[in-house]
Amino acid sequence: xxxxxxxxxxxxxxTAYPRGAENAPGVTPGLPLGAALxxxxxxxxxxxxxxxxxxxxxxxxxxxxxxVHCYRCARGVPQPLAWKPxxxxxxxxxxxxxxxxxxxxxHVLVVDAGDCGACLxxxxxxxxxxYNMHRLGFFITPTPRHADVLLVVGPVTDHMRAALKKxxxxxxxxxxxxxxxxxxxxxxxxxxxxxxxKGVAELLPVDVEVPGNPPPPLAILxxxxxxxxxxxxxxxxxxGS
Amino acid sequence: MDCAALKDRIEAGWPGRVRCRxxxxxxxxxxxxxxxxxxxxxxxxxxDWDCVFAGLIVEEGADAWQLRYVFYGERDAGWVHVLxxxxxxxxxxxxxxxxxxxxxxxxxxxxxxxxxxVHFEGHPxxxxxxxxxxAWQEGVEPMRRxxxxxxxxxxxxxxxxxxxxxxxxxxGAFVLPIGPKFSGxxxxxxxxxxxxxxxxxxxxxxxxxxxxxxxxxxxGKRVEDALLLAERFAATTAFAHGLAFCQAVEAIARASVPxxxxxxxxxxxxxxxxxxxxxxxxxxxxxxxxxxxxxQAGLLEEDLLxxxxxxxxxxxxxxxxxxxxLATDLATEACREALGEAQGVVARxxxxxxxxxxxxxxxxxxxxxxxxxxxxxxxxxxxxPVARASNLxxxxxxxxxxxxxxxxxxxxxxxxxxxxxxxxRVLFAEARQSLRIMEQxxxxxxEGAVQAPVxxxxxxxLGWVEAPRGATFHWVRLDDQAxxxxxxxxxxxxxNWHSFHLGAERFAFQDFPIILxxxxxxxxxxxx
Numbered sequence: 001x002x003x004x005x006x007x008x009x010x011x012x013x014x015t016a017y018p019r020g021a022e023n024a025p026g027v028t029p030g031l032p033l034g035a036a037l038x039x040x041x042x043x044x045x046x047x048x049x050x051x052x053x054x055x056x057x058x059x060x061x062x063x064x065x066x067x068v069h070c071y072r073c074a075r076g077v078p079q080p081l082a083w084k085p086x087x088x089x090x091x092x093x094x095x096x097x098x099x100x101x102x103x104x105x106x107h108v109l110v111v112d113a114g115d116c117g118a119c120l121x122x123x124x125x126x127x128x129x130x131y132n133m134h135r136l137g138f139f140i141t142p143t144p145r146h147a148d149v150l151l152v153v154g155p156v157t158d159h160m161r162a163a164l165k166k167x168x169x170x171x172x173x174x175x176x177x178x179x180x181x182x183x184x185x186x187x188x189x190x191x192x193x194x195x196x197x198k199g200v201a202e203l204l205p206v207d208v209e210v211p212g213n214p215p216p217p218l219a220i221l222x223x224x225x226x227x228x229x230x231x232x233x234x235x236x237x238x239x240g241s
Numbered sequence: 242m243d244c245a246a247l248k249d250r251i252e253a254g255w256p257g258r259v260r261c262r263x264x265x266x267x268x269x270x271x272x273x274x275x276x277x278x279x280x281x282x283x284x285x286x287x288x289d290w291d292c293v294f295a296g297l298i299v300e301e302g303a304d305a306w307q308l309r310y311v312f313y314g315e316r317d318a319g320w321v322h323v324l325x326x327x328x329x330x331x332x333x334x335x336x337x338x339x340x341x342x343x344x345x346x347x348x349x350x351x352x353x354x355x356x357x358x359v360h361f362e363g364h365p366x367x368x369x370x371x372x373x374x375x376a377w378q379e380g381v382e383p384m385r386r387x388x389x390x391x392x393x394x395x396x397x398x399x400x401x402x403x404x405x406x407x408x409x410x411x412x413g414a415f416v417l418p419i420g421p422k423f424s425g426x427x428x429x430x431x432x433x434x435x436x437x438x439x440x441x442x443x444x445x446x447x448x449x450x451x452x453x454x455x456x457x458x459x460x461g462k463r464v465e466d467a468l469l470l471a472e473r474f475a476a477t478t479a480f481a482h483g484l485a486f487c488q489a490v491e492a493i494a495r496a497s498v499p500x501x502x503x504x505x506x507x508x509x510x511x512x513x514x515x516x517x518x519x520x521x522x523x524x525x526x527x528x529x530x531x532x533x534x535x536x537q538a539g540l541l542e543e544d545l546l547x548x549x550x551x552x553x554x555x556x557x558x559x560x561x562x563x564x565x566x567l568a569t570d571l572a573t574e575a576c577r578e579a580l581g582e583a584q585g586v587v588a589r590x591x592x593x594x595x596x597x598x599x600x601x602x603x604x605x606x607x608x609x610x611x612x613x614x615x616x617x618x619x620x621x622x623x624x625x626p627v628a629r630a631s632n633l634x635x636x637x638x639x640x641x642x643x644x645x646x647x648x649x650x651x652x653x654x655x656x657x658x659x660x661x662x663x664x665x666r667v668l669f670a671e672a673r674q675s676l677r678i679m680e681q682x683x684x685x686x687x688e689g690a691v692q693a694p695v696x697x698x699x700x701x702x703l704g705w706v707e708a709p710r711g712a713t714f715h716w717v718r719l720d721d722q723a724x725x726x727x728x729x730x731x732x733x734x735x736x737n738w739h740s741f742h743l744g745a746e747r748f749a750f751q752d753f754p755i756i757l758x759x760x761x762x763x764x765x766x767x768x769x
Contacts, residue, residue: 002596003533013540026550029559049466070469071560075569083554111422112429114451117765118476118557121520124426125546128523128539140425159373159450160429163421189469190453193390194383214476216556 013129017218018136018225022087028216030083032073034061034238040079047072050182050189062238064089064211065185065199084238090178090210090223092233098174102148103228104137108178109147109171113164114157114196118214119181123153125217138224144170149227151220155183156203158195168204176227179206180220182213209236244268244319247290251321254285267492268319279310279325280340286312287343292321293635294622295705296731297349298716299357301386306332306359310346311703311714315640320703336361345622348739349731356384371449375403383457390457408443409435417750421450424754428764434745434753441753444745446738451768459728464490464564464697467725471715475732475766476557477520480513481708482715482730482766483562488643489704489717490564494695501689502566503644508576508682509558510644510706511675515583516545517709518626518672519590521761525665526597528758529606537593541586548582551575566692573686580683587676594669607661611744611756614659621740624733625711626667627760631659637707649678661759668761697723708733710761734766 015022032053037044041055052066053073060073060081073081098106112120126133127140141147144167156164168177179200182188187198200206210223225231242250248263248270259282260273274282286292292312300307310323325334338347340363350361351370358380361367368374372381378398382388407416414437421429431447455474459467471486472479484506491498498506523538550556552575561567597603613623618631628635634655638646654670656663701718711733718727737760744756 003531003600006592006596007533007536010537010540024547026547026552026556029550029555049469068469068473069555069559071554071568075560109422110426112427112451112764114453115428115765116473116476116479117428117763118479120426120428121477122556125539125543127426128543129536130540130543142424154451155453157451157453159376159452160421162376163429163450167422189473190455190458193454193458194392194394195452195454213473213559214557216550 010129014132014135015130015218017221018231022218027218028085028087029069029212030085031064031067031089031211032062032081032238033084034059035081037079040077044073044077044079044081047077050186059239064236064238065209066182066188067211068182068188068213087216087218088222088231089212089215089219089234090208090226091236092208092226094207098148098176098228100229103230106137106148106224106228107139107141107146108149108151108224109141109144109167110151110153111164111167112154113152113160113184113200114154114190115181115183116154119153119183122214122217123151123180123220126220131217131221133221133224136221136225144168145172147171147175149176149178149224150204151178151180152184152200152204153180155187155190155196156200161203165203176207177204178208178210178223178227180210180223181215182211185209185211188213208233211236242290242314243317244270247314247318247321250290251282255282268317270319270321271324272321273324273326276325276327276334279323280335280337282323283310283312283337283343284341286321286323287341290314292318294343294345295712295714296729297346297353298727298729299353299359299384300718300727301329301357301384304329308334308359309716310337313641320641332357332359334359334361336364339363339365344620345736345739348735356382358382358385369403371452373447373449374400383454388457390454390460405433405445405447407435409437411437413437430764434750436750439749441746441748441750444742446741448738448764449768451764453769455769456728456730459725462725464719464723464725467728468562468564471730472559472562474730474769475734475763476559477517477763478513478708478710478766480509480558480562481706481713482732484510485704485706485708485713485715485730486717487562487564487704488706489702489715490697490719491695492702492704493700493717493719494564494697496565496693496695498566499690499693501570501687502691504682504685505567505571505576505691507644507646507649508679509553509561511678511682512545512549512579512583513558514709515586515672515675515679516542516549518668518675519545519586521758522590522593522665522668524758524761525607525661525755528755529603531600531603534593534597534603537589541589541593544582544586548579552579563692565695566690568692570691573688576683576686580679583676583679587672590669590672597665604662606752606755607665607759609658609660610748610752611661611759612659613740613744615657617740617743618659622736623711623740624736625708626664626671627737628711629653629655630663630667632657637705637712641705643705649681651678661755664759664761699723701727710734710763710766711737730769732766732769734763738762738767
């Protein structure tokens, strides 16, 4: 009884997203915005360790698949890039094979393919009362046989390749793959070596891409909403114009 | 005993046969000995002279191996680095895990054998450790200098007939395999539980599914790029590992960190510890299916993630550290706000602990399970909350202070029982101590620079930090272009996972997830 009372006393904590915006401070690290920087563009692009920044004619463009939140474009430079707040970052590749019947009930299988722990920890937060993804009809399942969506974090290490492929093959169709985090999208700081490739798409057909290092819980939620056609996908790059 | 007295003892023990060089400033005794003396010397250090085994660092020189066995004592006793060398062609060393009974060295030797191809005589279980035998053939030695880390290894000849070892041979005995993919949101690890019925008789953990070869990838990189790897290989404790790396680099360059940066580093390190402990408490509540407690602890972890994000821009404190201090200053006012948030969280953690202590259904699940006896904790040189719950009250912030921790007042909580409940109580108590330190740090903040220039030179040094999960040691060697020539990270999950099987055996199947959660182990941190 004491537990019930203490639970009730806590009140409702759940975010308004996706019906409204979530503006609480600290829910997202943001992402850098492309910009016209003139002569500084080349030096700034060189600072980026994962080549997420490219420059042409004095303009910086950002490839969000590669951004690892090192802040080198934001700190210690004369003309830093502005970072946009927000969290609706997920991009989509191709159509939605799941269709309407799945829109309000999907079972998600989460596979760690070499994650550093941060993406996985942000996925874990989706079950805390702030995000409570059950209210949207999203459930985590431990078995591929019940899964509609495969959510992969990590750059896909050599030792996880076989397991990941087996898991995907064991899922019934229709199914979608959501790749979460810079490592899953591009290999991040671990690409490219004898034990890590350039992300999930080398092995499986990826449908939804959620950038970030790690993407905050709301961005992962957006990715799942995109996967079932309940939210519009975002662009995975910022061009600077 | 201080480090000078230790030097005398070592020299008196093997007159003329060991060379001992004391760096009094760093309190490091570098002892060079022959291979035949290694086990004897390590045994004396570990069993008689109260030195703890920190780790083994293997380095491949131009024509010789150098193996560095790092030990440390309390405060003035300082550090002992035992060095043995051998020509590259002659790579057989005694196993100190076996001969000197320094069990903590067991996994270090296995890793070195797998990745470098050096052999440890008498070690009973070499092979199939970091490099899985069903994925790689013997003879692949990726940490060797000639191995190209950037290129995929074309010649792959995995063992087709690889089968896990089974020990329990009894009619009705069976193996329950778990993972690498198991449970809802869990890291990739494989467990095998052997049983003849209810109780786990033997458990075996297969790790390194997530091996990203971070130590190899760091080689040849500039310091600032290797720092990205140090921060990102185990990002739930990113700040602690980044800090250990930076401290190693600063020790090489003999750079001093400005006072404001030191205090801010302490503040952030304790914020990270508090957040990680709140997360560990949440996982323990989740594993016992205590729904309300799970939700409430989940709120606390998210509150601290948000406070970290608001203060620094990043929820996991990425991008703040730089050799010589911090890459950016934080407003003193913002630190005070984050402190206010942390105070609120700790007050609610206290309330949660009070309710858990009187919830008998919860206590039934967590008391007297997963017991690690104090003698085991000592024999395995365990670290962090796991060790402190088994009456081993060792903490690097006390034993070998860094960042000025000696000027902060805090306790090192410990418990006697070594069971799951003791580990939980240590987590709660440490969260309170972290807040105490954060309060003192916030009060000690004075205006000033946050980054000092660092003139990089060739050299090598050890950086150490009491990370949230326990002691971590980062060895960095820079070449004359100031590129990383060797990086080695000894992590608390690697150290503690070595003993986990002892906690899991003798208990029932249904206790397994609970025991696992109370150890708060990270596969990312172990695998690197």
